[in-house]
Amino acid sequence: MRRVPFVLVFIAGALASGYGAAGVRPPQEERRPAQAAPGARIQVPPPPFSDGIFPCSECHNKDMPPNRTRRELTDMHVDIVLKHDETHRWCLDCHDADNRDQLHLASGEGVPFSESYRLCGQCHGEKYRDWRAGVHGRRVGQWNGQKEYLLCAHCHNPHEPRFRALEPKPAPRRPSRSTGVRSH
Amino acid sequence: MGDTMSSDTPHPVTRRQFASCTAAAAAGFLLTACGPRRLREVPKARLRSMLDDLEREYSKTYGKAVTVSDTPAADGVVFAYALDISRCIGCRRCVYACVDENNQSRDPQVHWIRVLSMDKERGIDFAHADAYYDAKEVPQDGHFYVPVACQQCRNPPCTKVCPVGATWAEKDGIVVIDYDWCIGCRCCMAACPYGARHFNWSDAGIPNEQVNPAMHYLGNRPRPRGVVEKCTFCIQRVRKGRYPACVEACPVGARKFGNLLDPESEIRYIIEHKRVLVLKEELNTMPKFFYFYGT
Amino acid sequence: MRGNAGYWAWVSLLLALIASGLLAYADQVTRGLGVTAMRDQVSWGFYIGNFTFLVGVAAAAVVLVIPAYVYGWRPIREIVIYGELLAVSAIVMCGLFVFVDVGRPDRVWHLAPLLGHLNFPSSLLAWDVLVLNLYFVVNFVVVTHILYRAYTGRHYSTRFVVPLVLLSIPMAVGIHTVTAFLYNGLAARPYWNSSILAPQFLASAFCSGPAILLIVLQLLRRFTSFELKNEAIWKIAELMAYAMFLNLFLHGAEAFKEYYSDTEHLLFTRYWYEGLGEHRTLVPYAWAALVLNAVAFVLFIVPATRRNWVTLNVGCVATYAGVYIEKGMGLIIPGLTPDTLGEIYVYYPTLAELRVAAGVFAVGFLVFTLMLKVAVPISLGEFQEAEVSGEGRHRAVAPAHG
Numbered sequence: 050m051r052r053v054p055f056v057l058v059f060i061a062g063a064l065a066s067g068y069g070a071a072g073v074r075p076p077q078e079e080r081r082p083a084q085a086a087p088g089a090r091i092q093v094p095p096p097p098f099s100d101g102i103f104p105c106s107e108c109h110n111k112d113m114p115p116n117r118t119r120r121e122l123t124d125m126h127v128d129i130v131l132k133h134d135e136t137h138r139w140c141l142d143c144h145d146a147d148n149r150d151q152l153h154l155a156s157g158e159g160v161p162f163s164e165s166y167r168l169c170g171q172c173h174g175e176k177y178r179d180w181r182a183g184v185h186g187r188r189v190g191q192w193n194g195q196k197e198y199l200l201c202a203h204c205h206n207p208h209e210p211r212f213r214a215l216e217p218k219p220a221p222r223r224p225s226r227s228t229g230v231r232s233h
Numbered sequence: 234m235g236d237t238m239s240s241d242t243p244h245p246v247t248r249r250q251f252a253s254c255t256a257a258a259a260a261g262f263l264l265t266a267c268g269p270r271r272l273r274e275v276p277k278a279r280l281r282s283m284l285d286d287l288e289r290e291y292s293k294t295y296g297k298a299v300t301v302s303d304t305p306a307a308d309g310v311v312f313a314y315a316l317d318i319s320r321c322i323g324c325r326r327c328v329y330a331c332v333d334e335n336n337q338s339r340d341p342q343v344h345w346i347r348v349l350s351m352d353k354e355r356g357i358d359f360a361h362a363d364a365y366y367d368a369k370e371v372p373q374d375g376h377f378y379v380p381v382a383c384q385q386c387r388n389p390p391c392t393k394v395c396p397v398g399a400t401w402a403e404k405d406g407i408v409v410i411d412y413d414w415c416i417g418c419r420c421c422m423a424a425c426p427y428g429a430r431h432f433n434w435s436d437a438g439i440p441n442e443q444v445n446p447a448m449h450y451l452g453n454r455p456r457p458r459g460v461v462e463k464c465t466f467c468i469q470r471v472r473k474g475r476y477p478a479c480v481e482a483c484p485v486g487a488r489k490f491g492n493l494l495d496p497e498s499e500i501r502y503i504i505e506h507k508r509v510l511v512l513k514e515e516l517n518t519m520p521k522f523f524y525f526y527g528t
Numbered sequence: 529m530r531g532n533a534g535y536w537a538w539v540s541l542l543l544a545l546i547a548s549g550l551l552a553y554a555d556q557v558t559r560g561l562g563v564t565a566m567r568d569q570v571s572w573g574f575y576i577g578n579f580t581f582l583v584g585v586a587a588a589a590v591v592l593v594i595p596a597y598v599y600g601w602r603p604i605r606e607i608v609i610y611g612e613l614l615a616v617s618a619i620v621m622c623g624l625f626v627f628v629d630v631g632r633p634d635r636v637w638h639l640a641p642l643l644g645h646l647n648f649p650s651s652l653l654a655w656d657v658l659v660l661n662l663y664f665v666v667n668f669v670v671v672t673h674i675l676y677r678a679y680t681g682r683h684y685s686t687r688f689v690v691p692l693v694l695l696s697i698p699m700a701v702g703i704h705t706v707t708a709f710l711y712n713g714l715a716a717r718p719y720w721n722s723s724i725l726a727p728q729f730l731a732s733a734f735c736s737g738p739a740i741l742l743i744v745l746q747l748l749r750r751f752t753s754f755e756l757k758n759e760a761i762w763k764i765a766e767l768m769a770y771a772m773f774l775n776l777f778l779h780g781a782e783a784f785k786e787y788y789s790d791t792e793h794l795l796f797t798r799y800w801y802e803g804l805g806e807h808r809t810l811v812p813y814a815w816a817a818l819v820l821n822a823v824a825f826v827l828f829i830v831p832a833t834r835r836n837w838v839t840l841n842v843g844c845v846a847t848y849a850g851v852y853i854e855k856g857m858g859l860i861i862p863g864l865t866p867d868t869l870g871e872i873y874v875y876y877p878t879l880a881e882l883r884v885a886a887g888v889f890a891v892g893f894l895v896f897t898l899m900l901k902v903a904v905p906i907s908l909g910e911f912q913e914a915e916v917s918g919e920g921r922h923r924a925v926a927p928a929h930g
Contacts, residue, residue, distance in 0.1 A: 183499040184317075184507070185527060187486035191474040192498075193310075204486070212485065214370035218325035222342045223365060224569055224873050229434040229562025231340050270638075271645055341562060347869060359870035360795055381869060390716060396653035397638040398645045414645075416638050417561075417631020420653050422571040426716035428869040431568050432631065435560030458560045459631025516715045 091181070093200050096162040103162075109149035117146060132209040134172075143168060143207075169201045271398060272411045272450065277303075284450055291448070291455065299446040301454055304472040306405035312466050313406070313493040313500045314477075315509070316380060317527040320487035323348050323371040323378030330482030331382075334467060335453040336445055338437035345464040346479065347428065348380045357512075382479075383408060383429035383464035384512060384520035391421035391430060400461075406493070406521055407466050409451040415460040422461060426513050430463045466490070493521065531901070534751075539897065542890040549887010552880045553628060561631055563880045569873035570864045572629070574881045577856030578888070579625035581736065583707045584729060584855060586618035586663065588737015590700035592764065597693050603760035607745055608693075609674055609907060612667045613899045614741055615700075619664040621892035628884050652710040659703045666696050671903070678906045680913050704729045711863060719796035719863040722785075728778040729855070734771035735824070736851035738764050739844040744900075746841070752904050762834055768847065769828035775851075776821055799872075800862040807872050810861060813853050820850030 108125075109115075119139045122129070131139070145153040152160045152168050160167050170177030179185035183196065186204065190196040205212065222228060275283065284301040291299035328346045337343040349362035353375050362379070372378065389408050392400050399414040400421055422430045436458045448454040449469035456462045467477035471490070480488040491498035500523070503509060507525040511518075531539075556563050566573045589611035595601040596608045627633055638644035639657050648654040670692050677684040708726035715721050742764060748754040786797040798804060803811045827833045827843035834840060866872045877885070905911035 179506075179527065182502040182506075184489060184503055185486065187483070188499075189476070189481055192471065192476055192491050193474050193495075199486075204484075212322070214372065215322060215324045215484065217323060217366075217368060217371045218329050220325075220365045220367050221328075221344050221347070224567040226565045226878060228341055229564065229567065230559055231435065231438050349869060359868070360792060360866065362870045364869070364871060390714070393650045394652065394714070396647050396651040396657065397635075398647040399638075414635070414638060415632065416635045418626075418629070418653060419571045419631070420651070420710075422568065423711075423864070424714050424716055426868050428568070428867055428871075432571060433560070434562035434567065457632075461631075 091166070091198050092195070093163055093166075093198050094203070096165060096200055097203050098162075103150070105144075105149035115141075115146040117141060129208050132211070133207065163200075165207070166201055169207075271414045273401065280450075287450070287454065291446075295441045295444045295446070297441075297444070297446050299444075299448060302447075302449045302469055302472070304449065304469075306403045306407075306472070309492075309494055311406040311493040311521070312385070312471060313491065313521040313523065314385070314466065315489040315500055315503045315523040315525055317487040317489070318377060318379060318524050319526045319528045320485045321348075321378045321380060321483075322485055322487075323350055323366070323373075323376070324484060326482045326484055327380060327479035327488065330478045331464070333443065334445055334470070334478035335464075336437075336439055336448070336455055337462075338433070338439060339443070340438040341435055343431050343433075343437070343462070345429070345431065345462075346380050346382045348378055350376050350378055353377055357510075379512075379524065381427055381429070381512065382522075383466075384427050384518065384522040385464075385466060387519035387521060388517055390424040390426065390516070390518060394420040394424045396420065403451070405472075407451075407468055407471075408463070409465055409468065410461055410463065411451075412454070412456050412460050412462070417459040417461065419461065426516050426518060430461050432461050433458045487527075539894065542894045542897070545886045545890035546894070547887075549884050549890065552883035553887065556628070556880060556884065557633065561629075563878065565875050565878045565881065567873055567875075569867040569871050570861065570875040572860050572864060573875055574857070574877040574885055575625050575629040577860040578885055579622050579629070580707060580729075580859060581852055581855040582618045582622045582625065582892075583660070583704055584733030584851070585737045585740060586615045586622060586660075587700040587704040587730070587733045588735075588741075589615035589667070590697050592738065592741070593693055593697055593700075595763070595767075597690065601763070603757045604763065607741070607756060607760065609671060609903060610744065610748075610900070611737075611741055612671045612696075613896060613903060614737065614744070615667045616664065616671060617892045617896035617899065618737075619660055619667075620895050621888055622660060623664075624888045624891060625885070628888065652706060652713055655706045656703070656710055659699065659706050663696065663699045663703050666692055666699060670696070671899075675903055675906050678909065679911065681909075701730060704733050711859070716868055717796075717863050718793035720859075722782060724778050724782050728775065728782070731771050731775035731778055732851045732855055735768050735775060735821075735847045736855070738768050739824075739847040739851075742844050743841065746837075748900070748904060753908055753910070754904055758835075761840070765828045765834045765840060765843070768843075769825055769834070772821060772825040772828065772847065776825060779818075779854075795866060796862045799865055800858060804866070804872060807865075807874055809874050809876060810857065813857060817850045817853035817858055820846040821854070824850060 119141075122140075126140075143152050145151050145159055148159055150162075152162065152165060154160055154168055155171055166177060166180065170180075176185050180198070180201070183198070186201070187199045188196045189199075201207070201210075272280065280303055284303055287301045288299055291301070325348050328344050328348060331337070331346050332339070332344065335345065337345060347364050349359070349364050350366040350373070351357060351362050355361055357379060366373070366376075385402075385406055385408055387402075387406070389402055392402060392408060395415075396418060397414060397416055399416070400408065400410045402408045417432065419432060422432060433456055437455060439455070444455075445453060447469055449465075449472065452465045452468035467475075467479075471477060476490055477488075480490045489499045489503060491500040493500055495501065503525050504523065507527065509523045509525045511520045511523060564573060564575075589608075592604055592608050592611040596604045627636060630636060639646055639654070641648075641658075646654045646657065648658065670689055673688060674684040705726045708729040711717070711720035712722070712725045742761060745754075745756055745761065749756050783797065783801075786794045795804065799807070800810055800814045803809070824843045824847040827839050827846070833843070861875055865875065
């Protein structure tokens with residue numbers, strides 16, 4: 050297969066970013082980039098919060114000053130098991146201590162939960178690139194129009210991102226001399 | 234005429250009646266025979282009226298409002314598919330989503346998608362593949378999965394062997410079957426290197442409530458007994474801009490679909506950036522179904 | 529149409545088989561091809577196997593035509609007409625076997641040129657439909673002409689018959705080649721995708737066709753006033769020996785290529801000769817066919833056994849059985865097993881398939897019997913138009929010149 054240098058696609062993406070604005074559906078005839086251009090906002094469904102947990106500031110309000118010491122949680126959130134580079138990280142590396150209703154990047158820049166992919170993308174650059182191109186992860190919508198990207202967190206639990214094993218659907222019936230006509 | 238035949242008093246058919254009936258039958262046969270025959274030859278207007286009849290018939294049979302679309306191929310579109318072998322976990326969600334979407338017979342069972350479990354040690358090796366794996370959980374250690382359905386070849390061996398021209402590749406690359414013209418000789422099944430074609434060995438068994446009423450005349454409308462059927466990339470969905478059912482059903486996002494002619498499509502991105510392979514490349518079938526390693 | 533008790537018993541047996549076949553076929557039509565053992569994994573079976581074998585039988589008439597007309601070898605010339613009758617009946621059976629195999633018999637007219645849509649020249653089945661029909665017509669016309677002329681006490685028209693017979697020679701080769709190409713052209717099935725297939729088809733056909741004919745001719749000679757020189761029979765047996773040698777040689781060449789190169793395509797050959805894992809259903813048939821063919825070759829190549837009536841007939845039966853196994857199940861089933869995705873589905877015909885197939889064979893034998901019933905007395909000059917019968921017994925199918 051002919052391989053186009055990544056740079057070219059990058060440039061193409063950048064050029065196309067003109068109409069990359071989310072939510073605006075261009076007419077069918079118009080060329081539309083399938084990939085979201087870098088930096089463009091991406092249409093996503095609401096982040097998958099556990100019931101009754103958001104907004105975090107309901108509890109983490111001014112009456113609860115942030116404790117920035119790395120420690121094992123014992124009072125709340127004990128159900129969360131961190132299996133995500135846990136030797137190097139803990140809650141406040143991703144959750145923002147100053148604004149509990151958002152996350153933050155390594156640079157300190159705040160990021161809403163609906164853009165959590167930017168946070169994930171800091172480490173998982175290649176996956177992030179593929180996700181933006183619609184190649185990693187799931188999409189729903191239309192192949193030639195509006196597409197909705199699922200967030201990383203829709204499929205991967207951010208605290209324990211390894212994909213869980215699933216029970217498979219039943220195996221097909223083996224063909225036999227009696228399977229040609231209805232079985233009852 | 235039916236009255237004449239079924240009346241209680243013996244009523245000998247006169248020579249004249251017989252002659253006119255024969256003439257009518259012959260004329261009917263000639264009309265059928267001389268008019269456009271295969272669906273691909275039927276003019277658009279007449280096709281629509283034929284499909285309207287089908288809609289009425291199906292709606293009555295299944296007790297729900299059935300639509301039979303005739304959306305044609307769009308210009309500048311050639312469909313292609315890509316499947317991430319490194320992601321697929323073999324859960325078979327796609328198989329059953331396909332059955333539901335495409336009105337496949339539940340009993341006897343017809344599956345257009347076959348998920349093959351392969352040994353990681355052997356790589357892609359059909360001789361040791363297993364479609365009947367049964368496990369509590371997937372993926373199983375030491376295995377990877379290769380789902381196989383119609384590869385929508387650009388050089389399809391199935392269409393060229395058909396003795397009556399009942400199967401062909403549409404302009405947008407979808408290989409379709411005219412269920413009203415197929416004679417059921419199964420040459421195409423012998424010719425297909427991917428086991429993608431399936432035969433209706435008896436009447437399809439689909440409970441009425443499970444029938445998907447959104448149909449396309451070249452796609453998921455009910456197939457009669459004795460003809461061949463196969464994956465059409467969900468022609469009834471993709472010609473309306475939607476993704477195929479299996480793409481949406483895949484829980485791991487291993488299935489990708491788009492327009493091969495669109496340089497910005499996911500498909501082109503995959504072909505240009507990932508390690509891509511096609512099954513049985515040496516047969517020169519040139520599939521539009523690509524397998525790739527996402528990681 | 530009169531005949532003795534044996535004749536009527538034979539005809540009654542055939543009629544009974546046809547009735548049973550019709551009932552089984554009616555059930556197949558009502559319930560679908562699901563009543564057969566064919567499935568998506570093995571989508572052709574007993575019907576298509578028989579079809580393939582019988583195309584060979586139909587083609588084999590030519591083995592008798594060649595020496596008779598090309599070399600003017602007189603002893604064989606008398607029996608050419610029976611070869612052609614056999615060809616006609618075999619083609620009737622071929623057509624029926626395809627007919628019972630299709631999923632939509634109500635749509636076979638789609639194959640008719642003009643009326644339907646014959647995908648010619650792309651589809652090899654379309655070619656097969658054309659050449660088989662043409663071959664049928666040619667043979668039927670020749671046979672009818674010869675017999676009609678004999679009936680009216682005249683000699684057949686050389687100017688009419690000889691070109692047609694000469695045409696039927698390449699056509700016989702053609703029908704079997706096209707049938708071989710039907711399988712040969714499918715790259716998806718490596719077992720068939722071998723250029724040796726067509727020659728192998730022809731070689732085995734030139735064994736099986738004459739094998740049937742030799743037995744029929746002996747029966748005719750015994751029960752009618754039909755006369756045939758021994759040399760003719762021996763000569764045919766000798767030709768069969770050469771054909772069988774070629775057949776065995778080609779099989780050997782194919783087996784060598786598969787086993788020595790040991791590619792993934794070996795799988796199919798192994799399924800036939802050795803079985804794969806616990807799947808060994810076909811293995812006894814494979815070796816039986818090989819042994820039968822080898823025995824027939826020895827019996828026909830050795831002059832002493834060729835001229836001994838017992839060993840000659842043992843050879844004929846062995847040839848017929850050997851080629852039947854090898855060209856029927858031995859060609860179709862290993863070609864499709866394992867399937868293209870590596871699955872092994874063990875196919876063997878259901879009772880329904882056996883009954884339908886027996887019915888088709890019965891139709892063919894009945895056609896052959898009835899045609900012989902008409903042809904033998906006519907060609908022996910026993911049955912002619914009243915006004916010319918006075919000319920006496922005149923060998924109507926006698927040589928044209930000399």
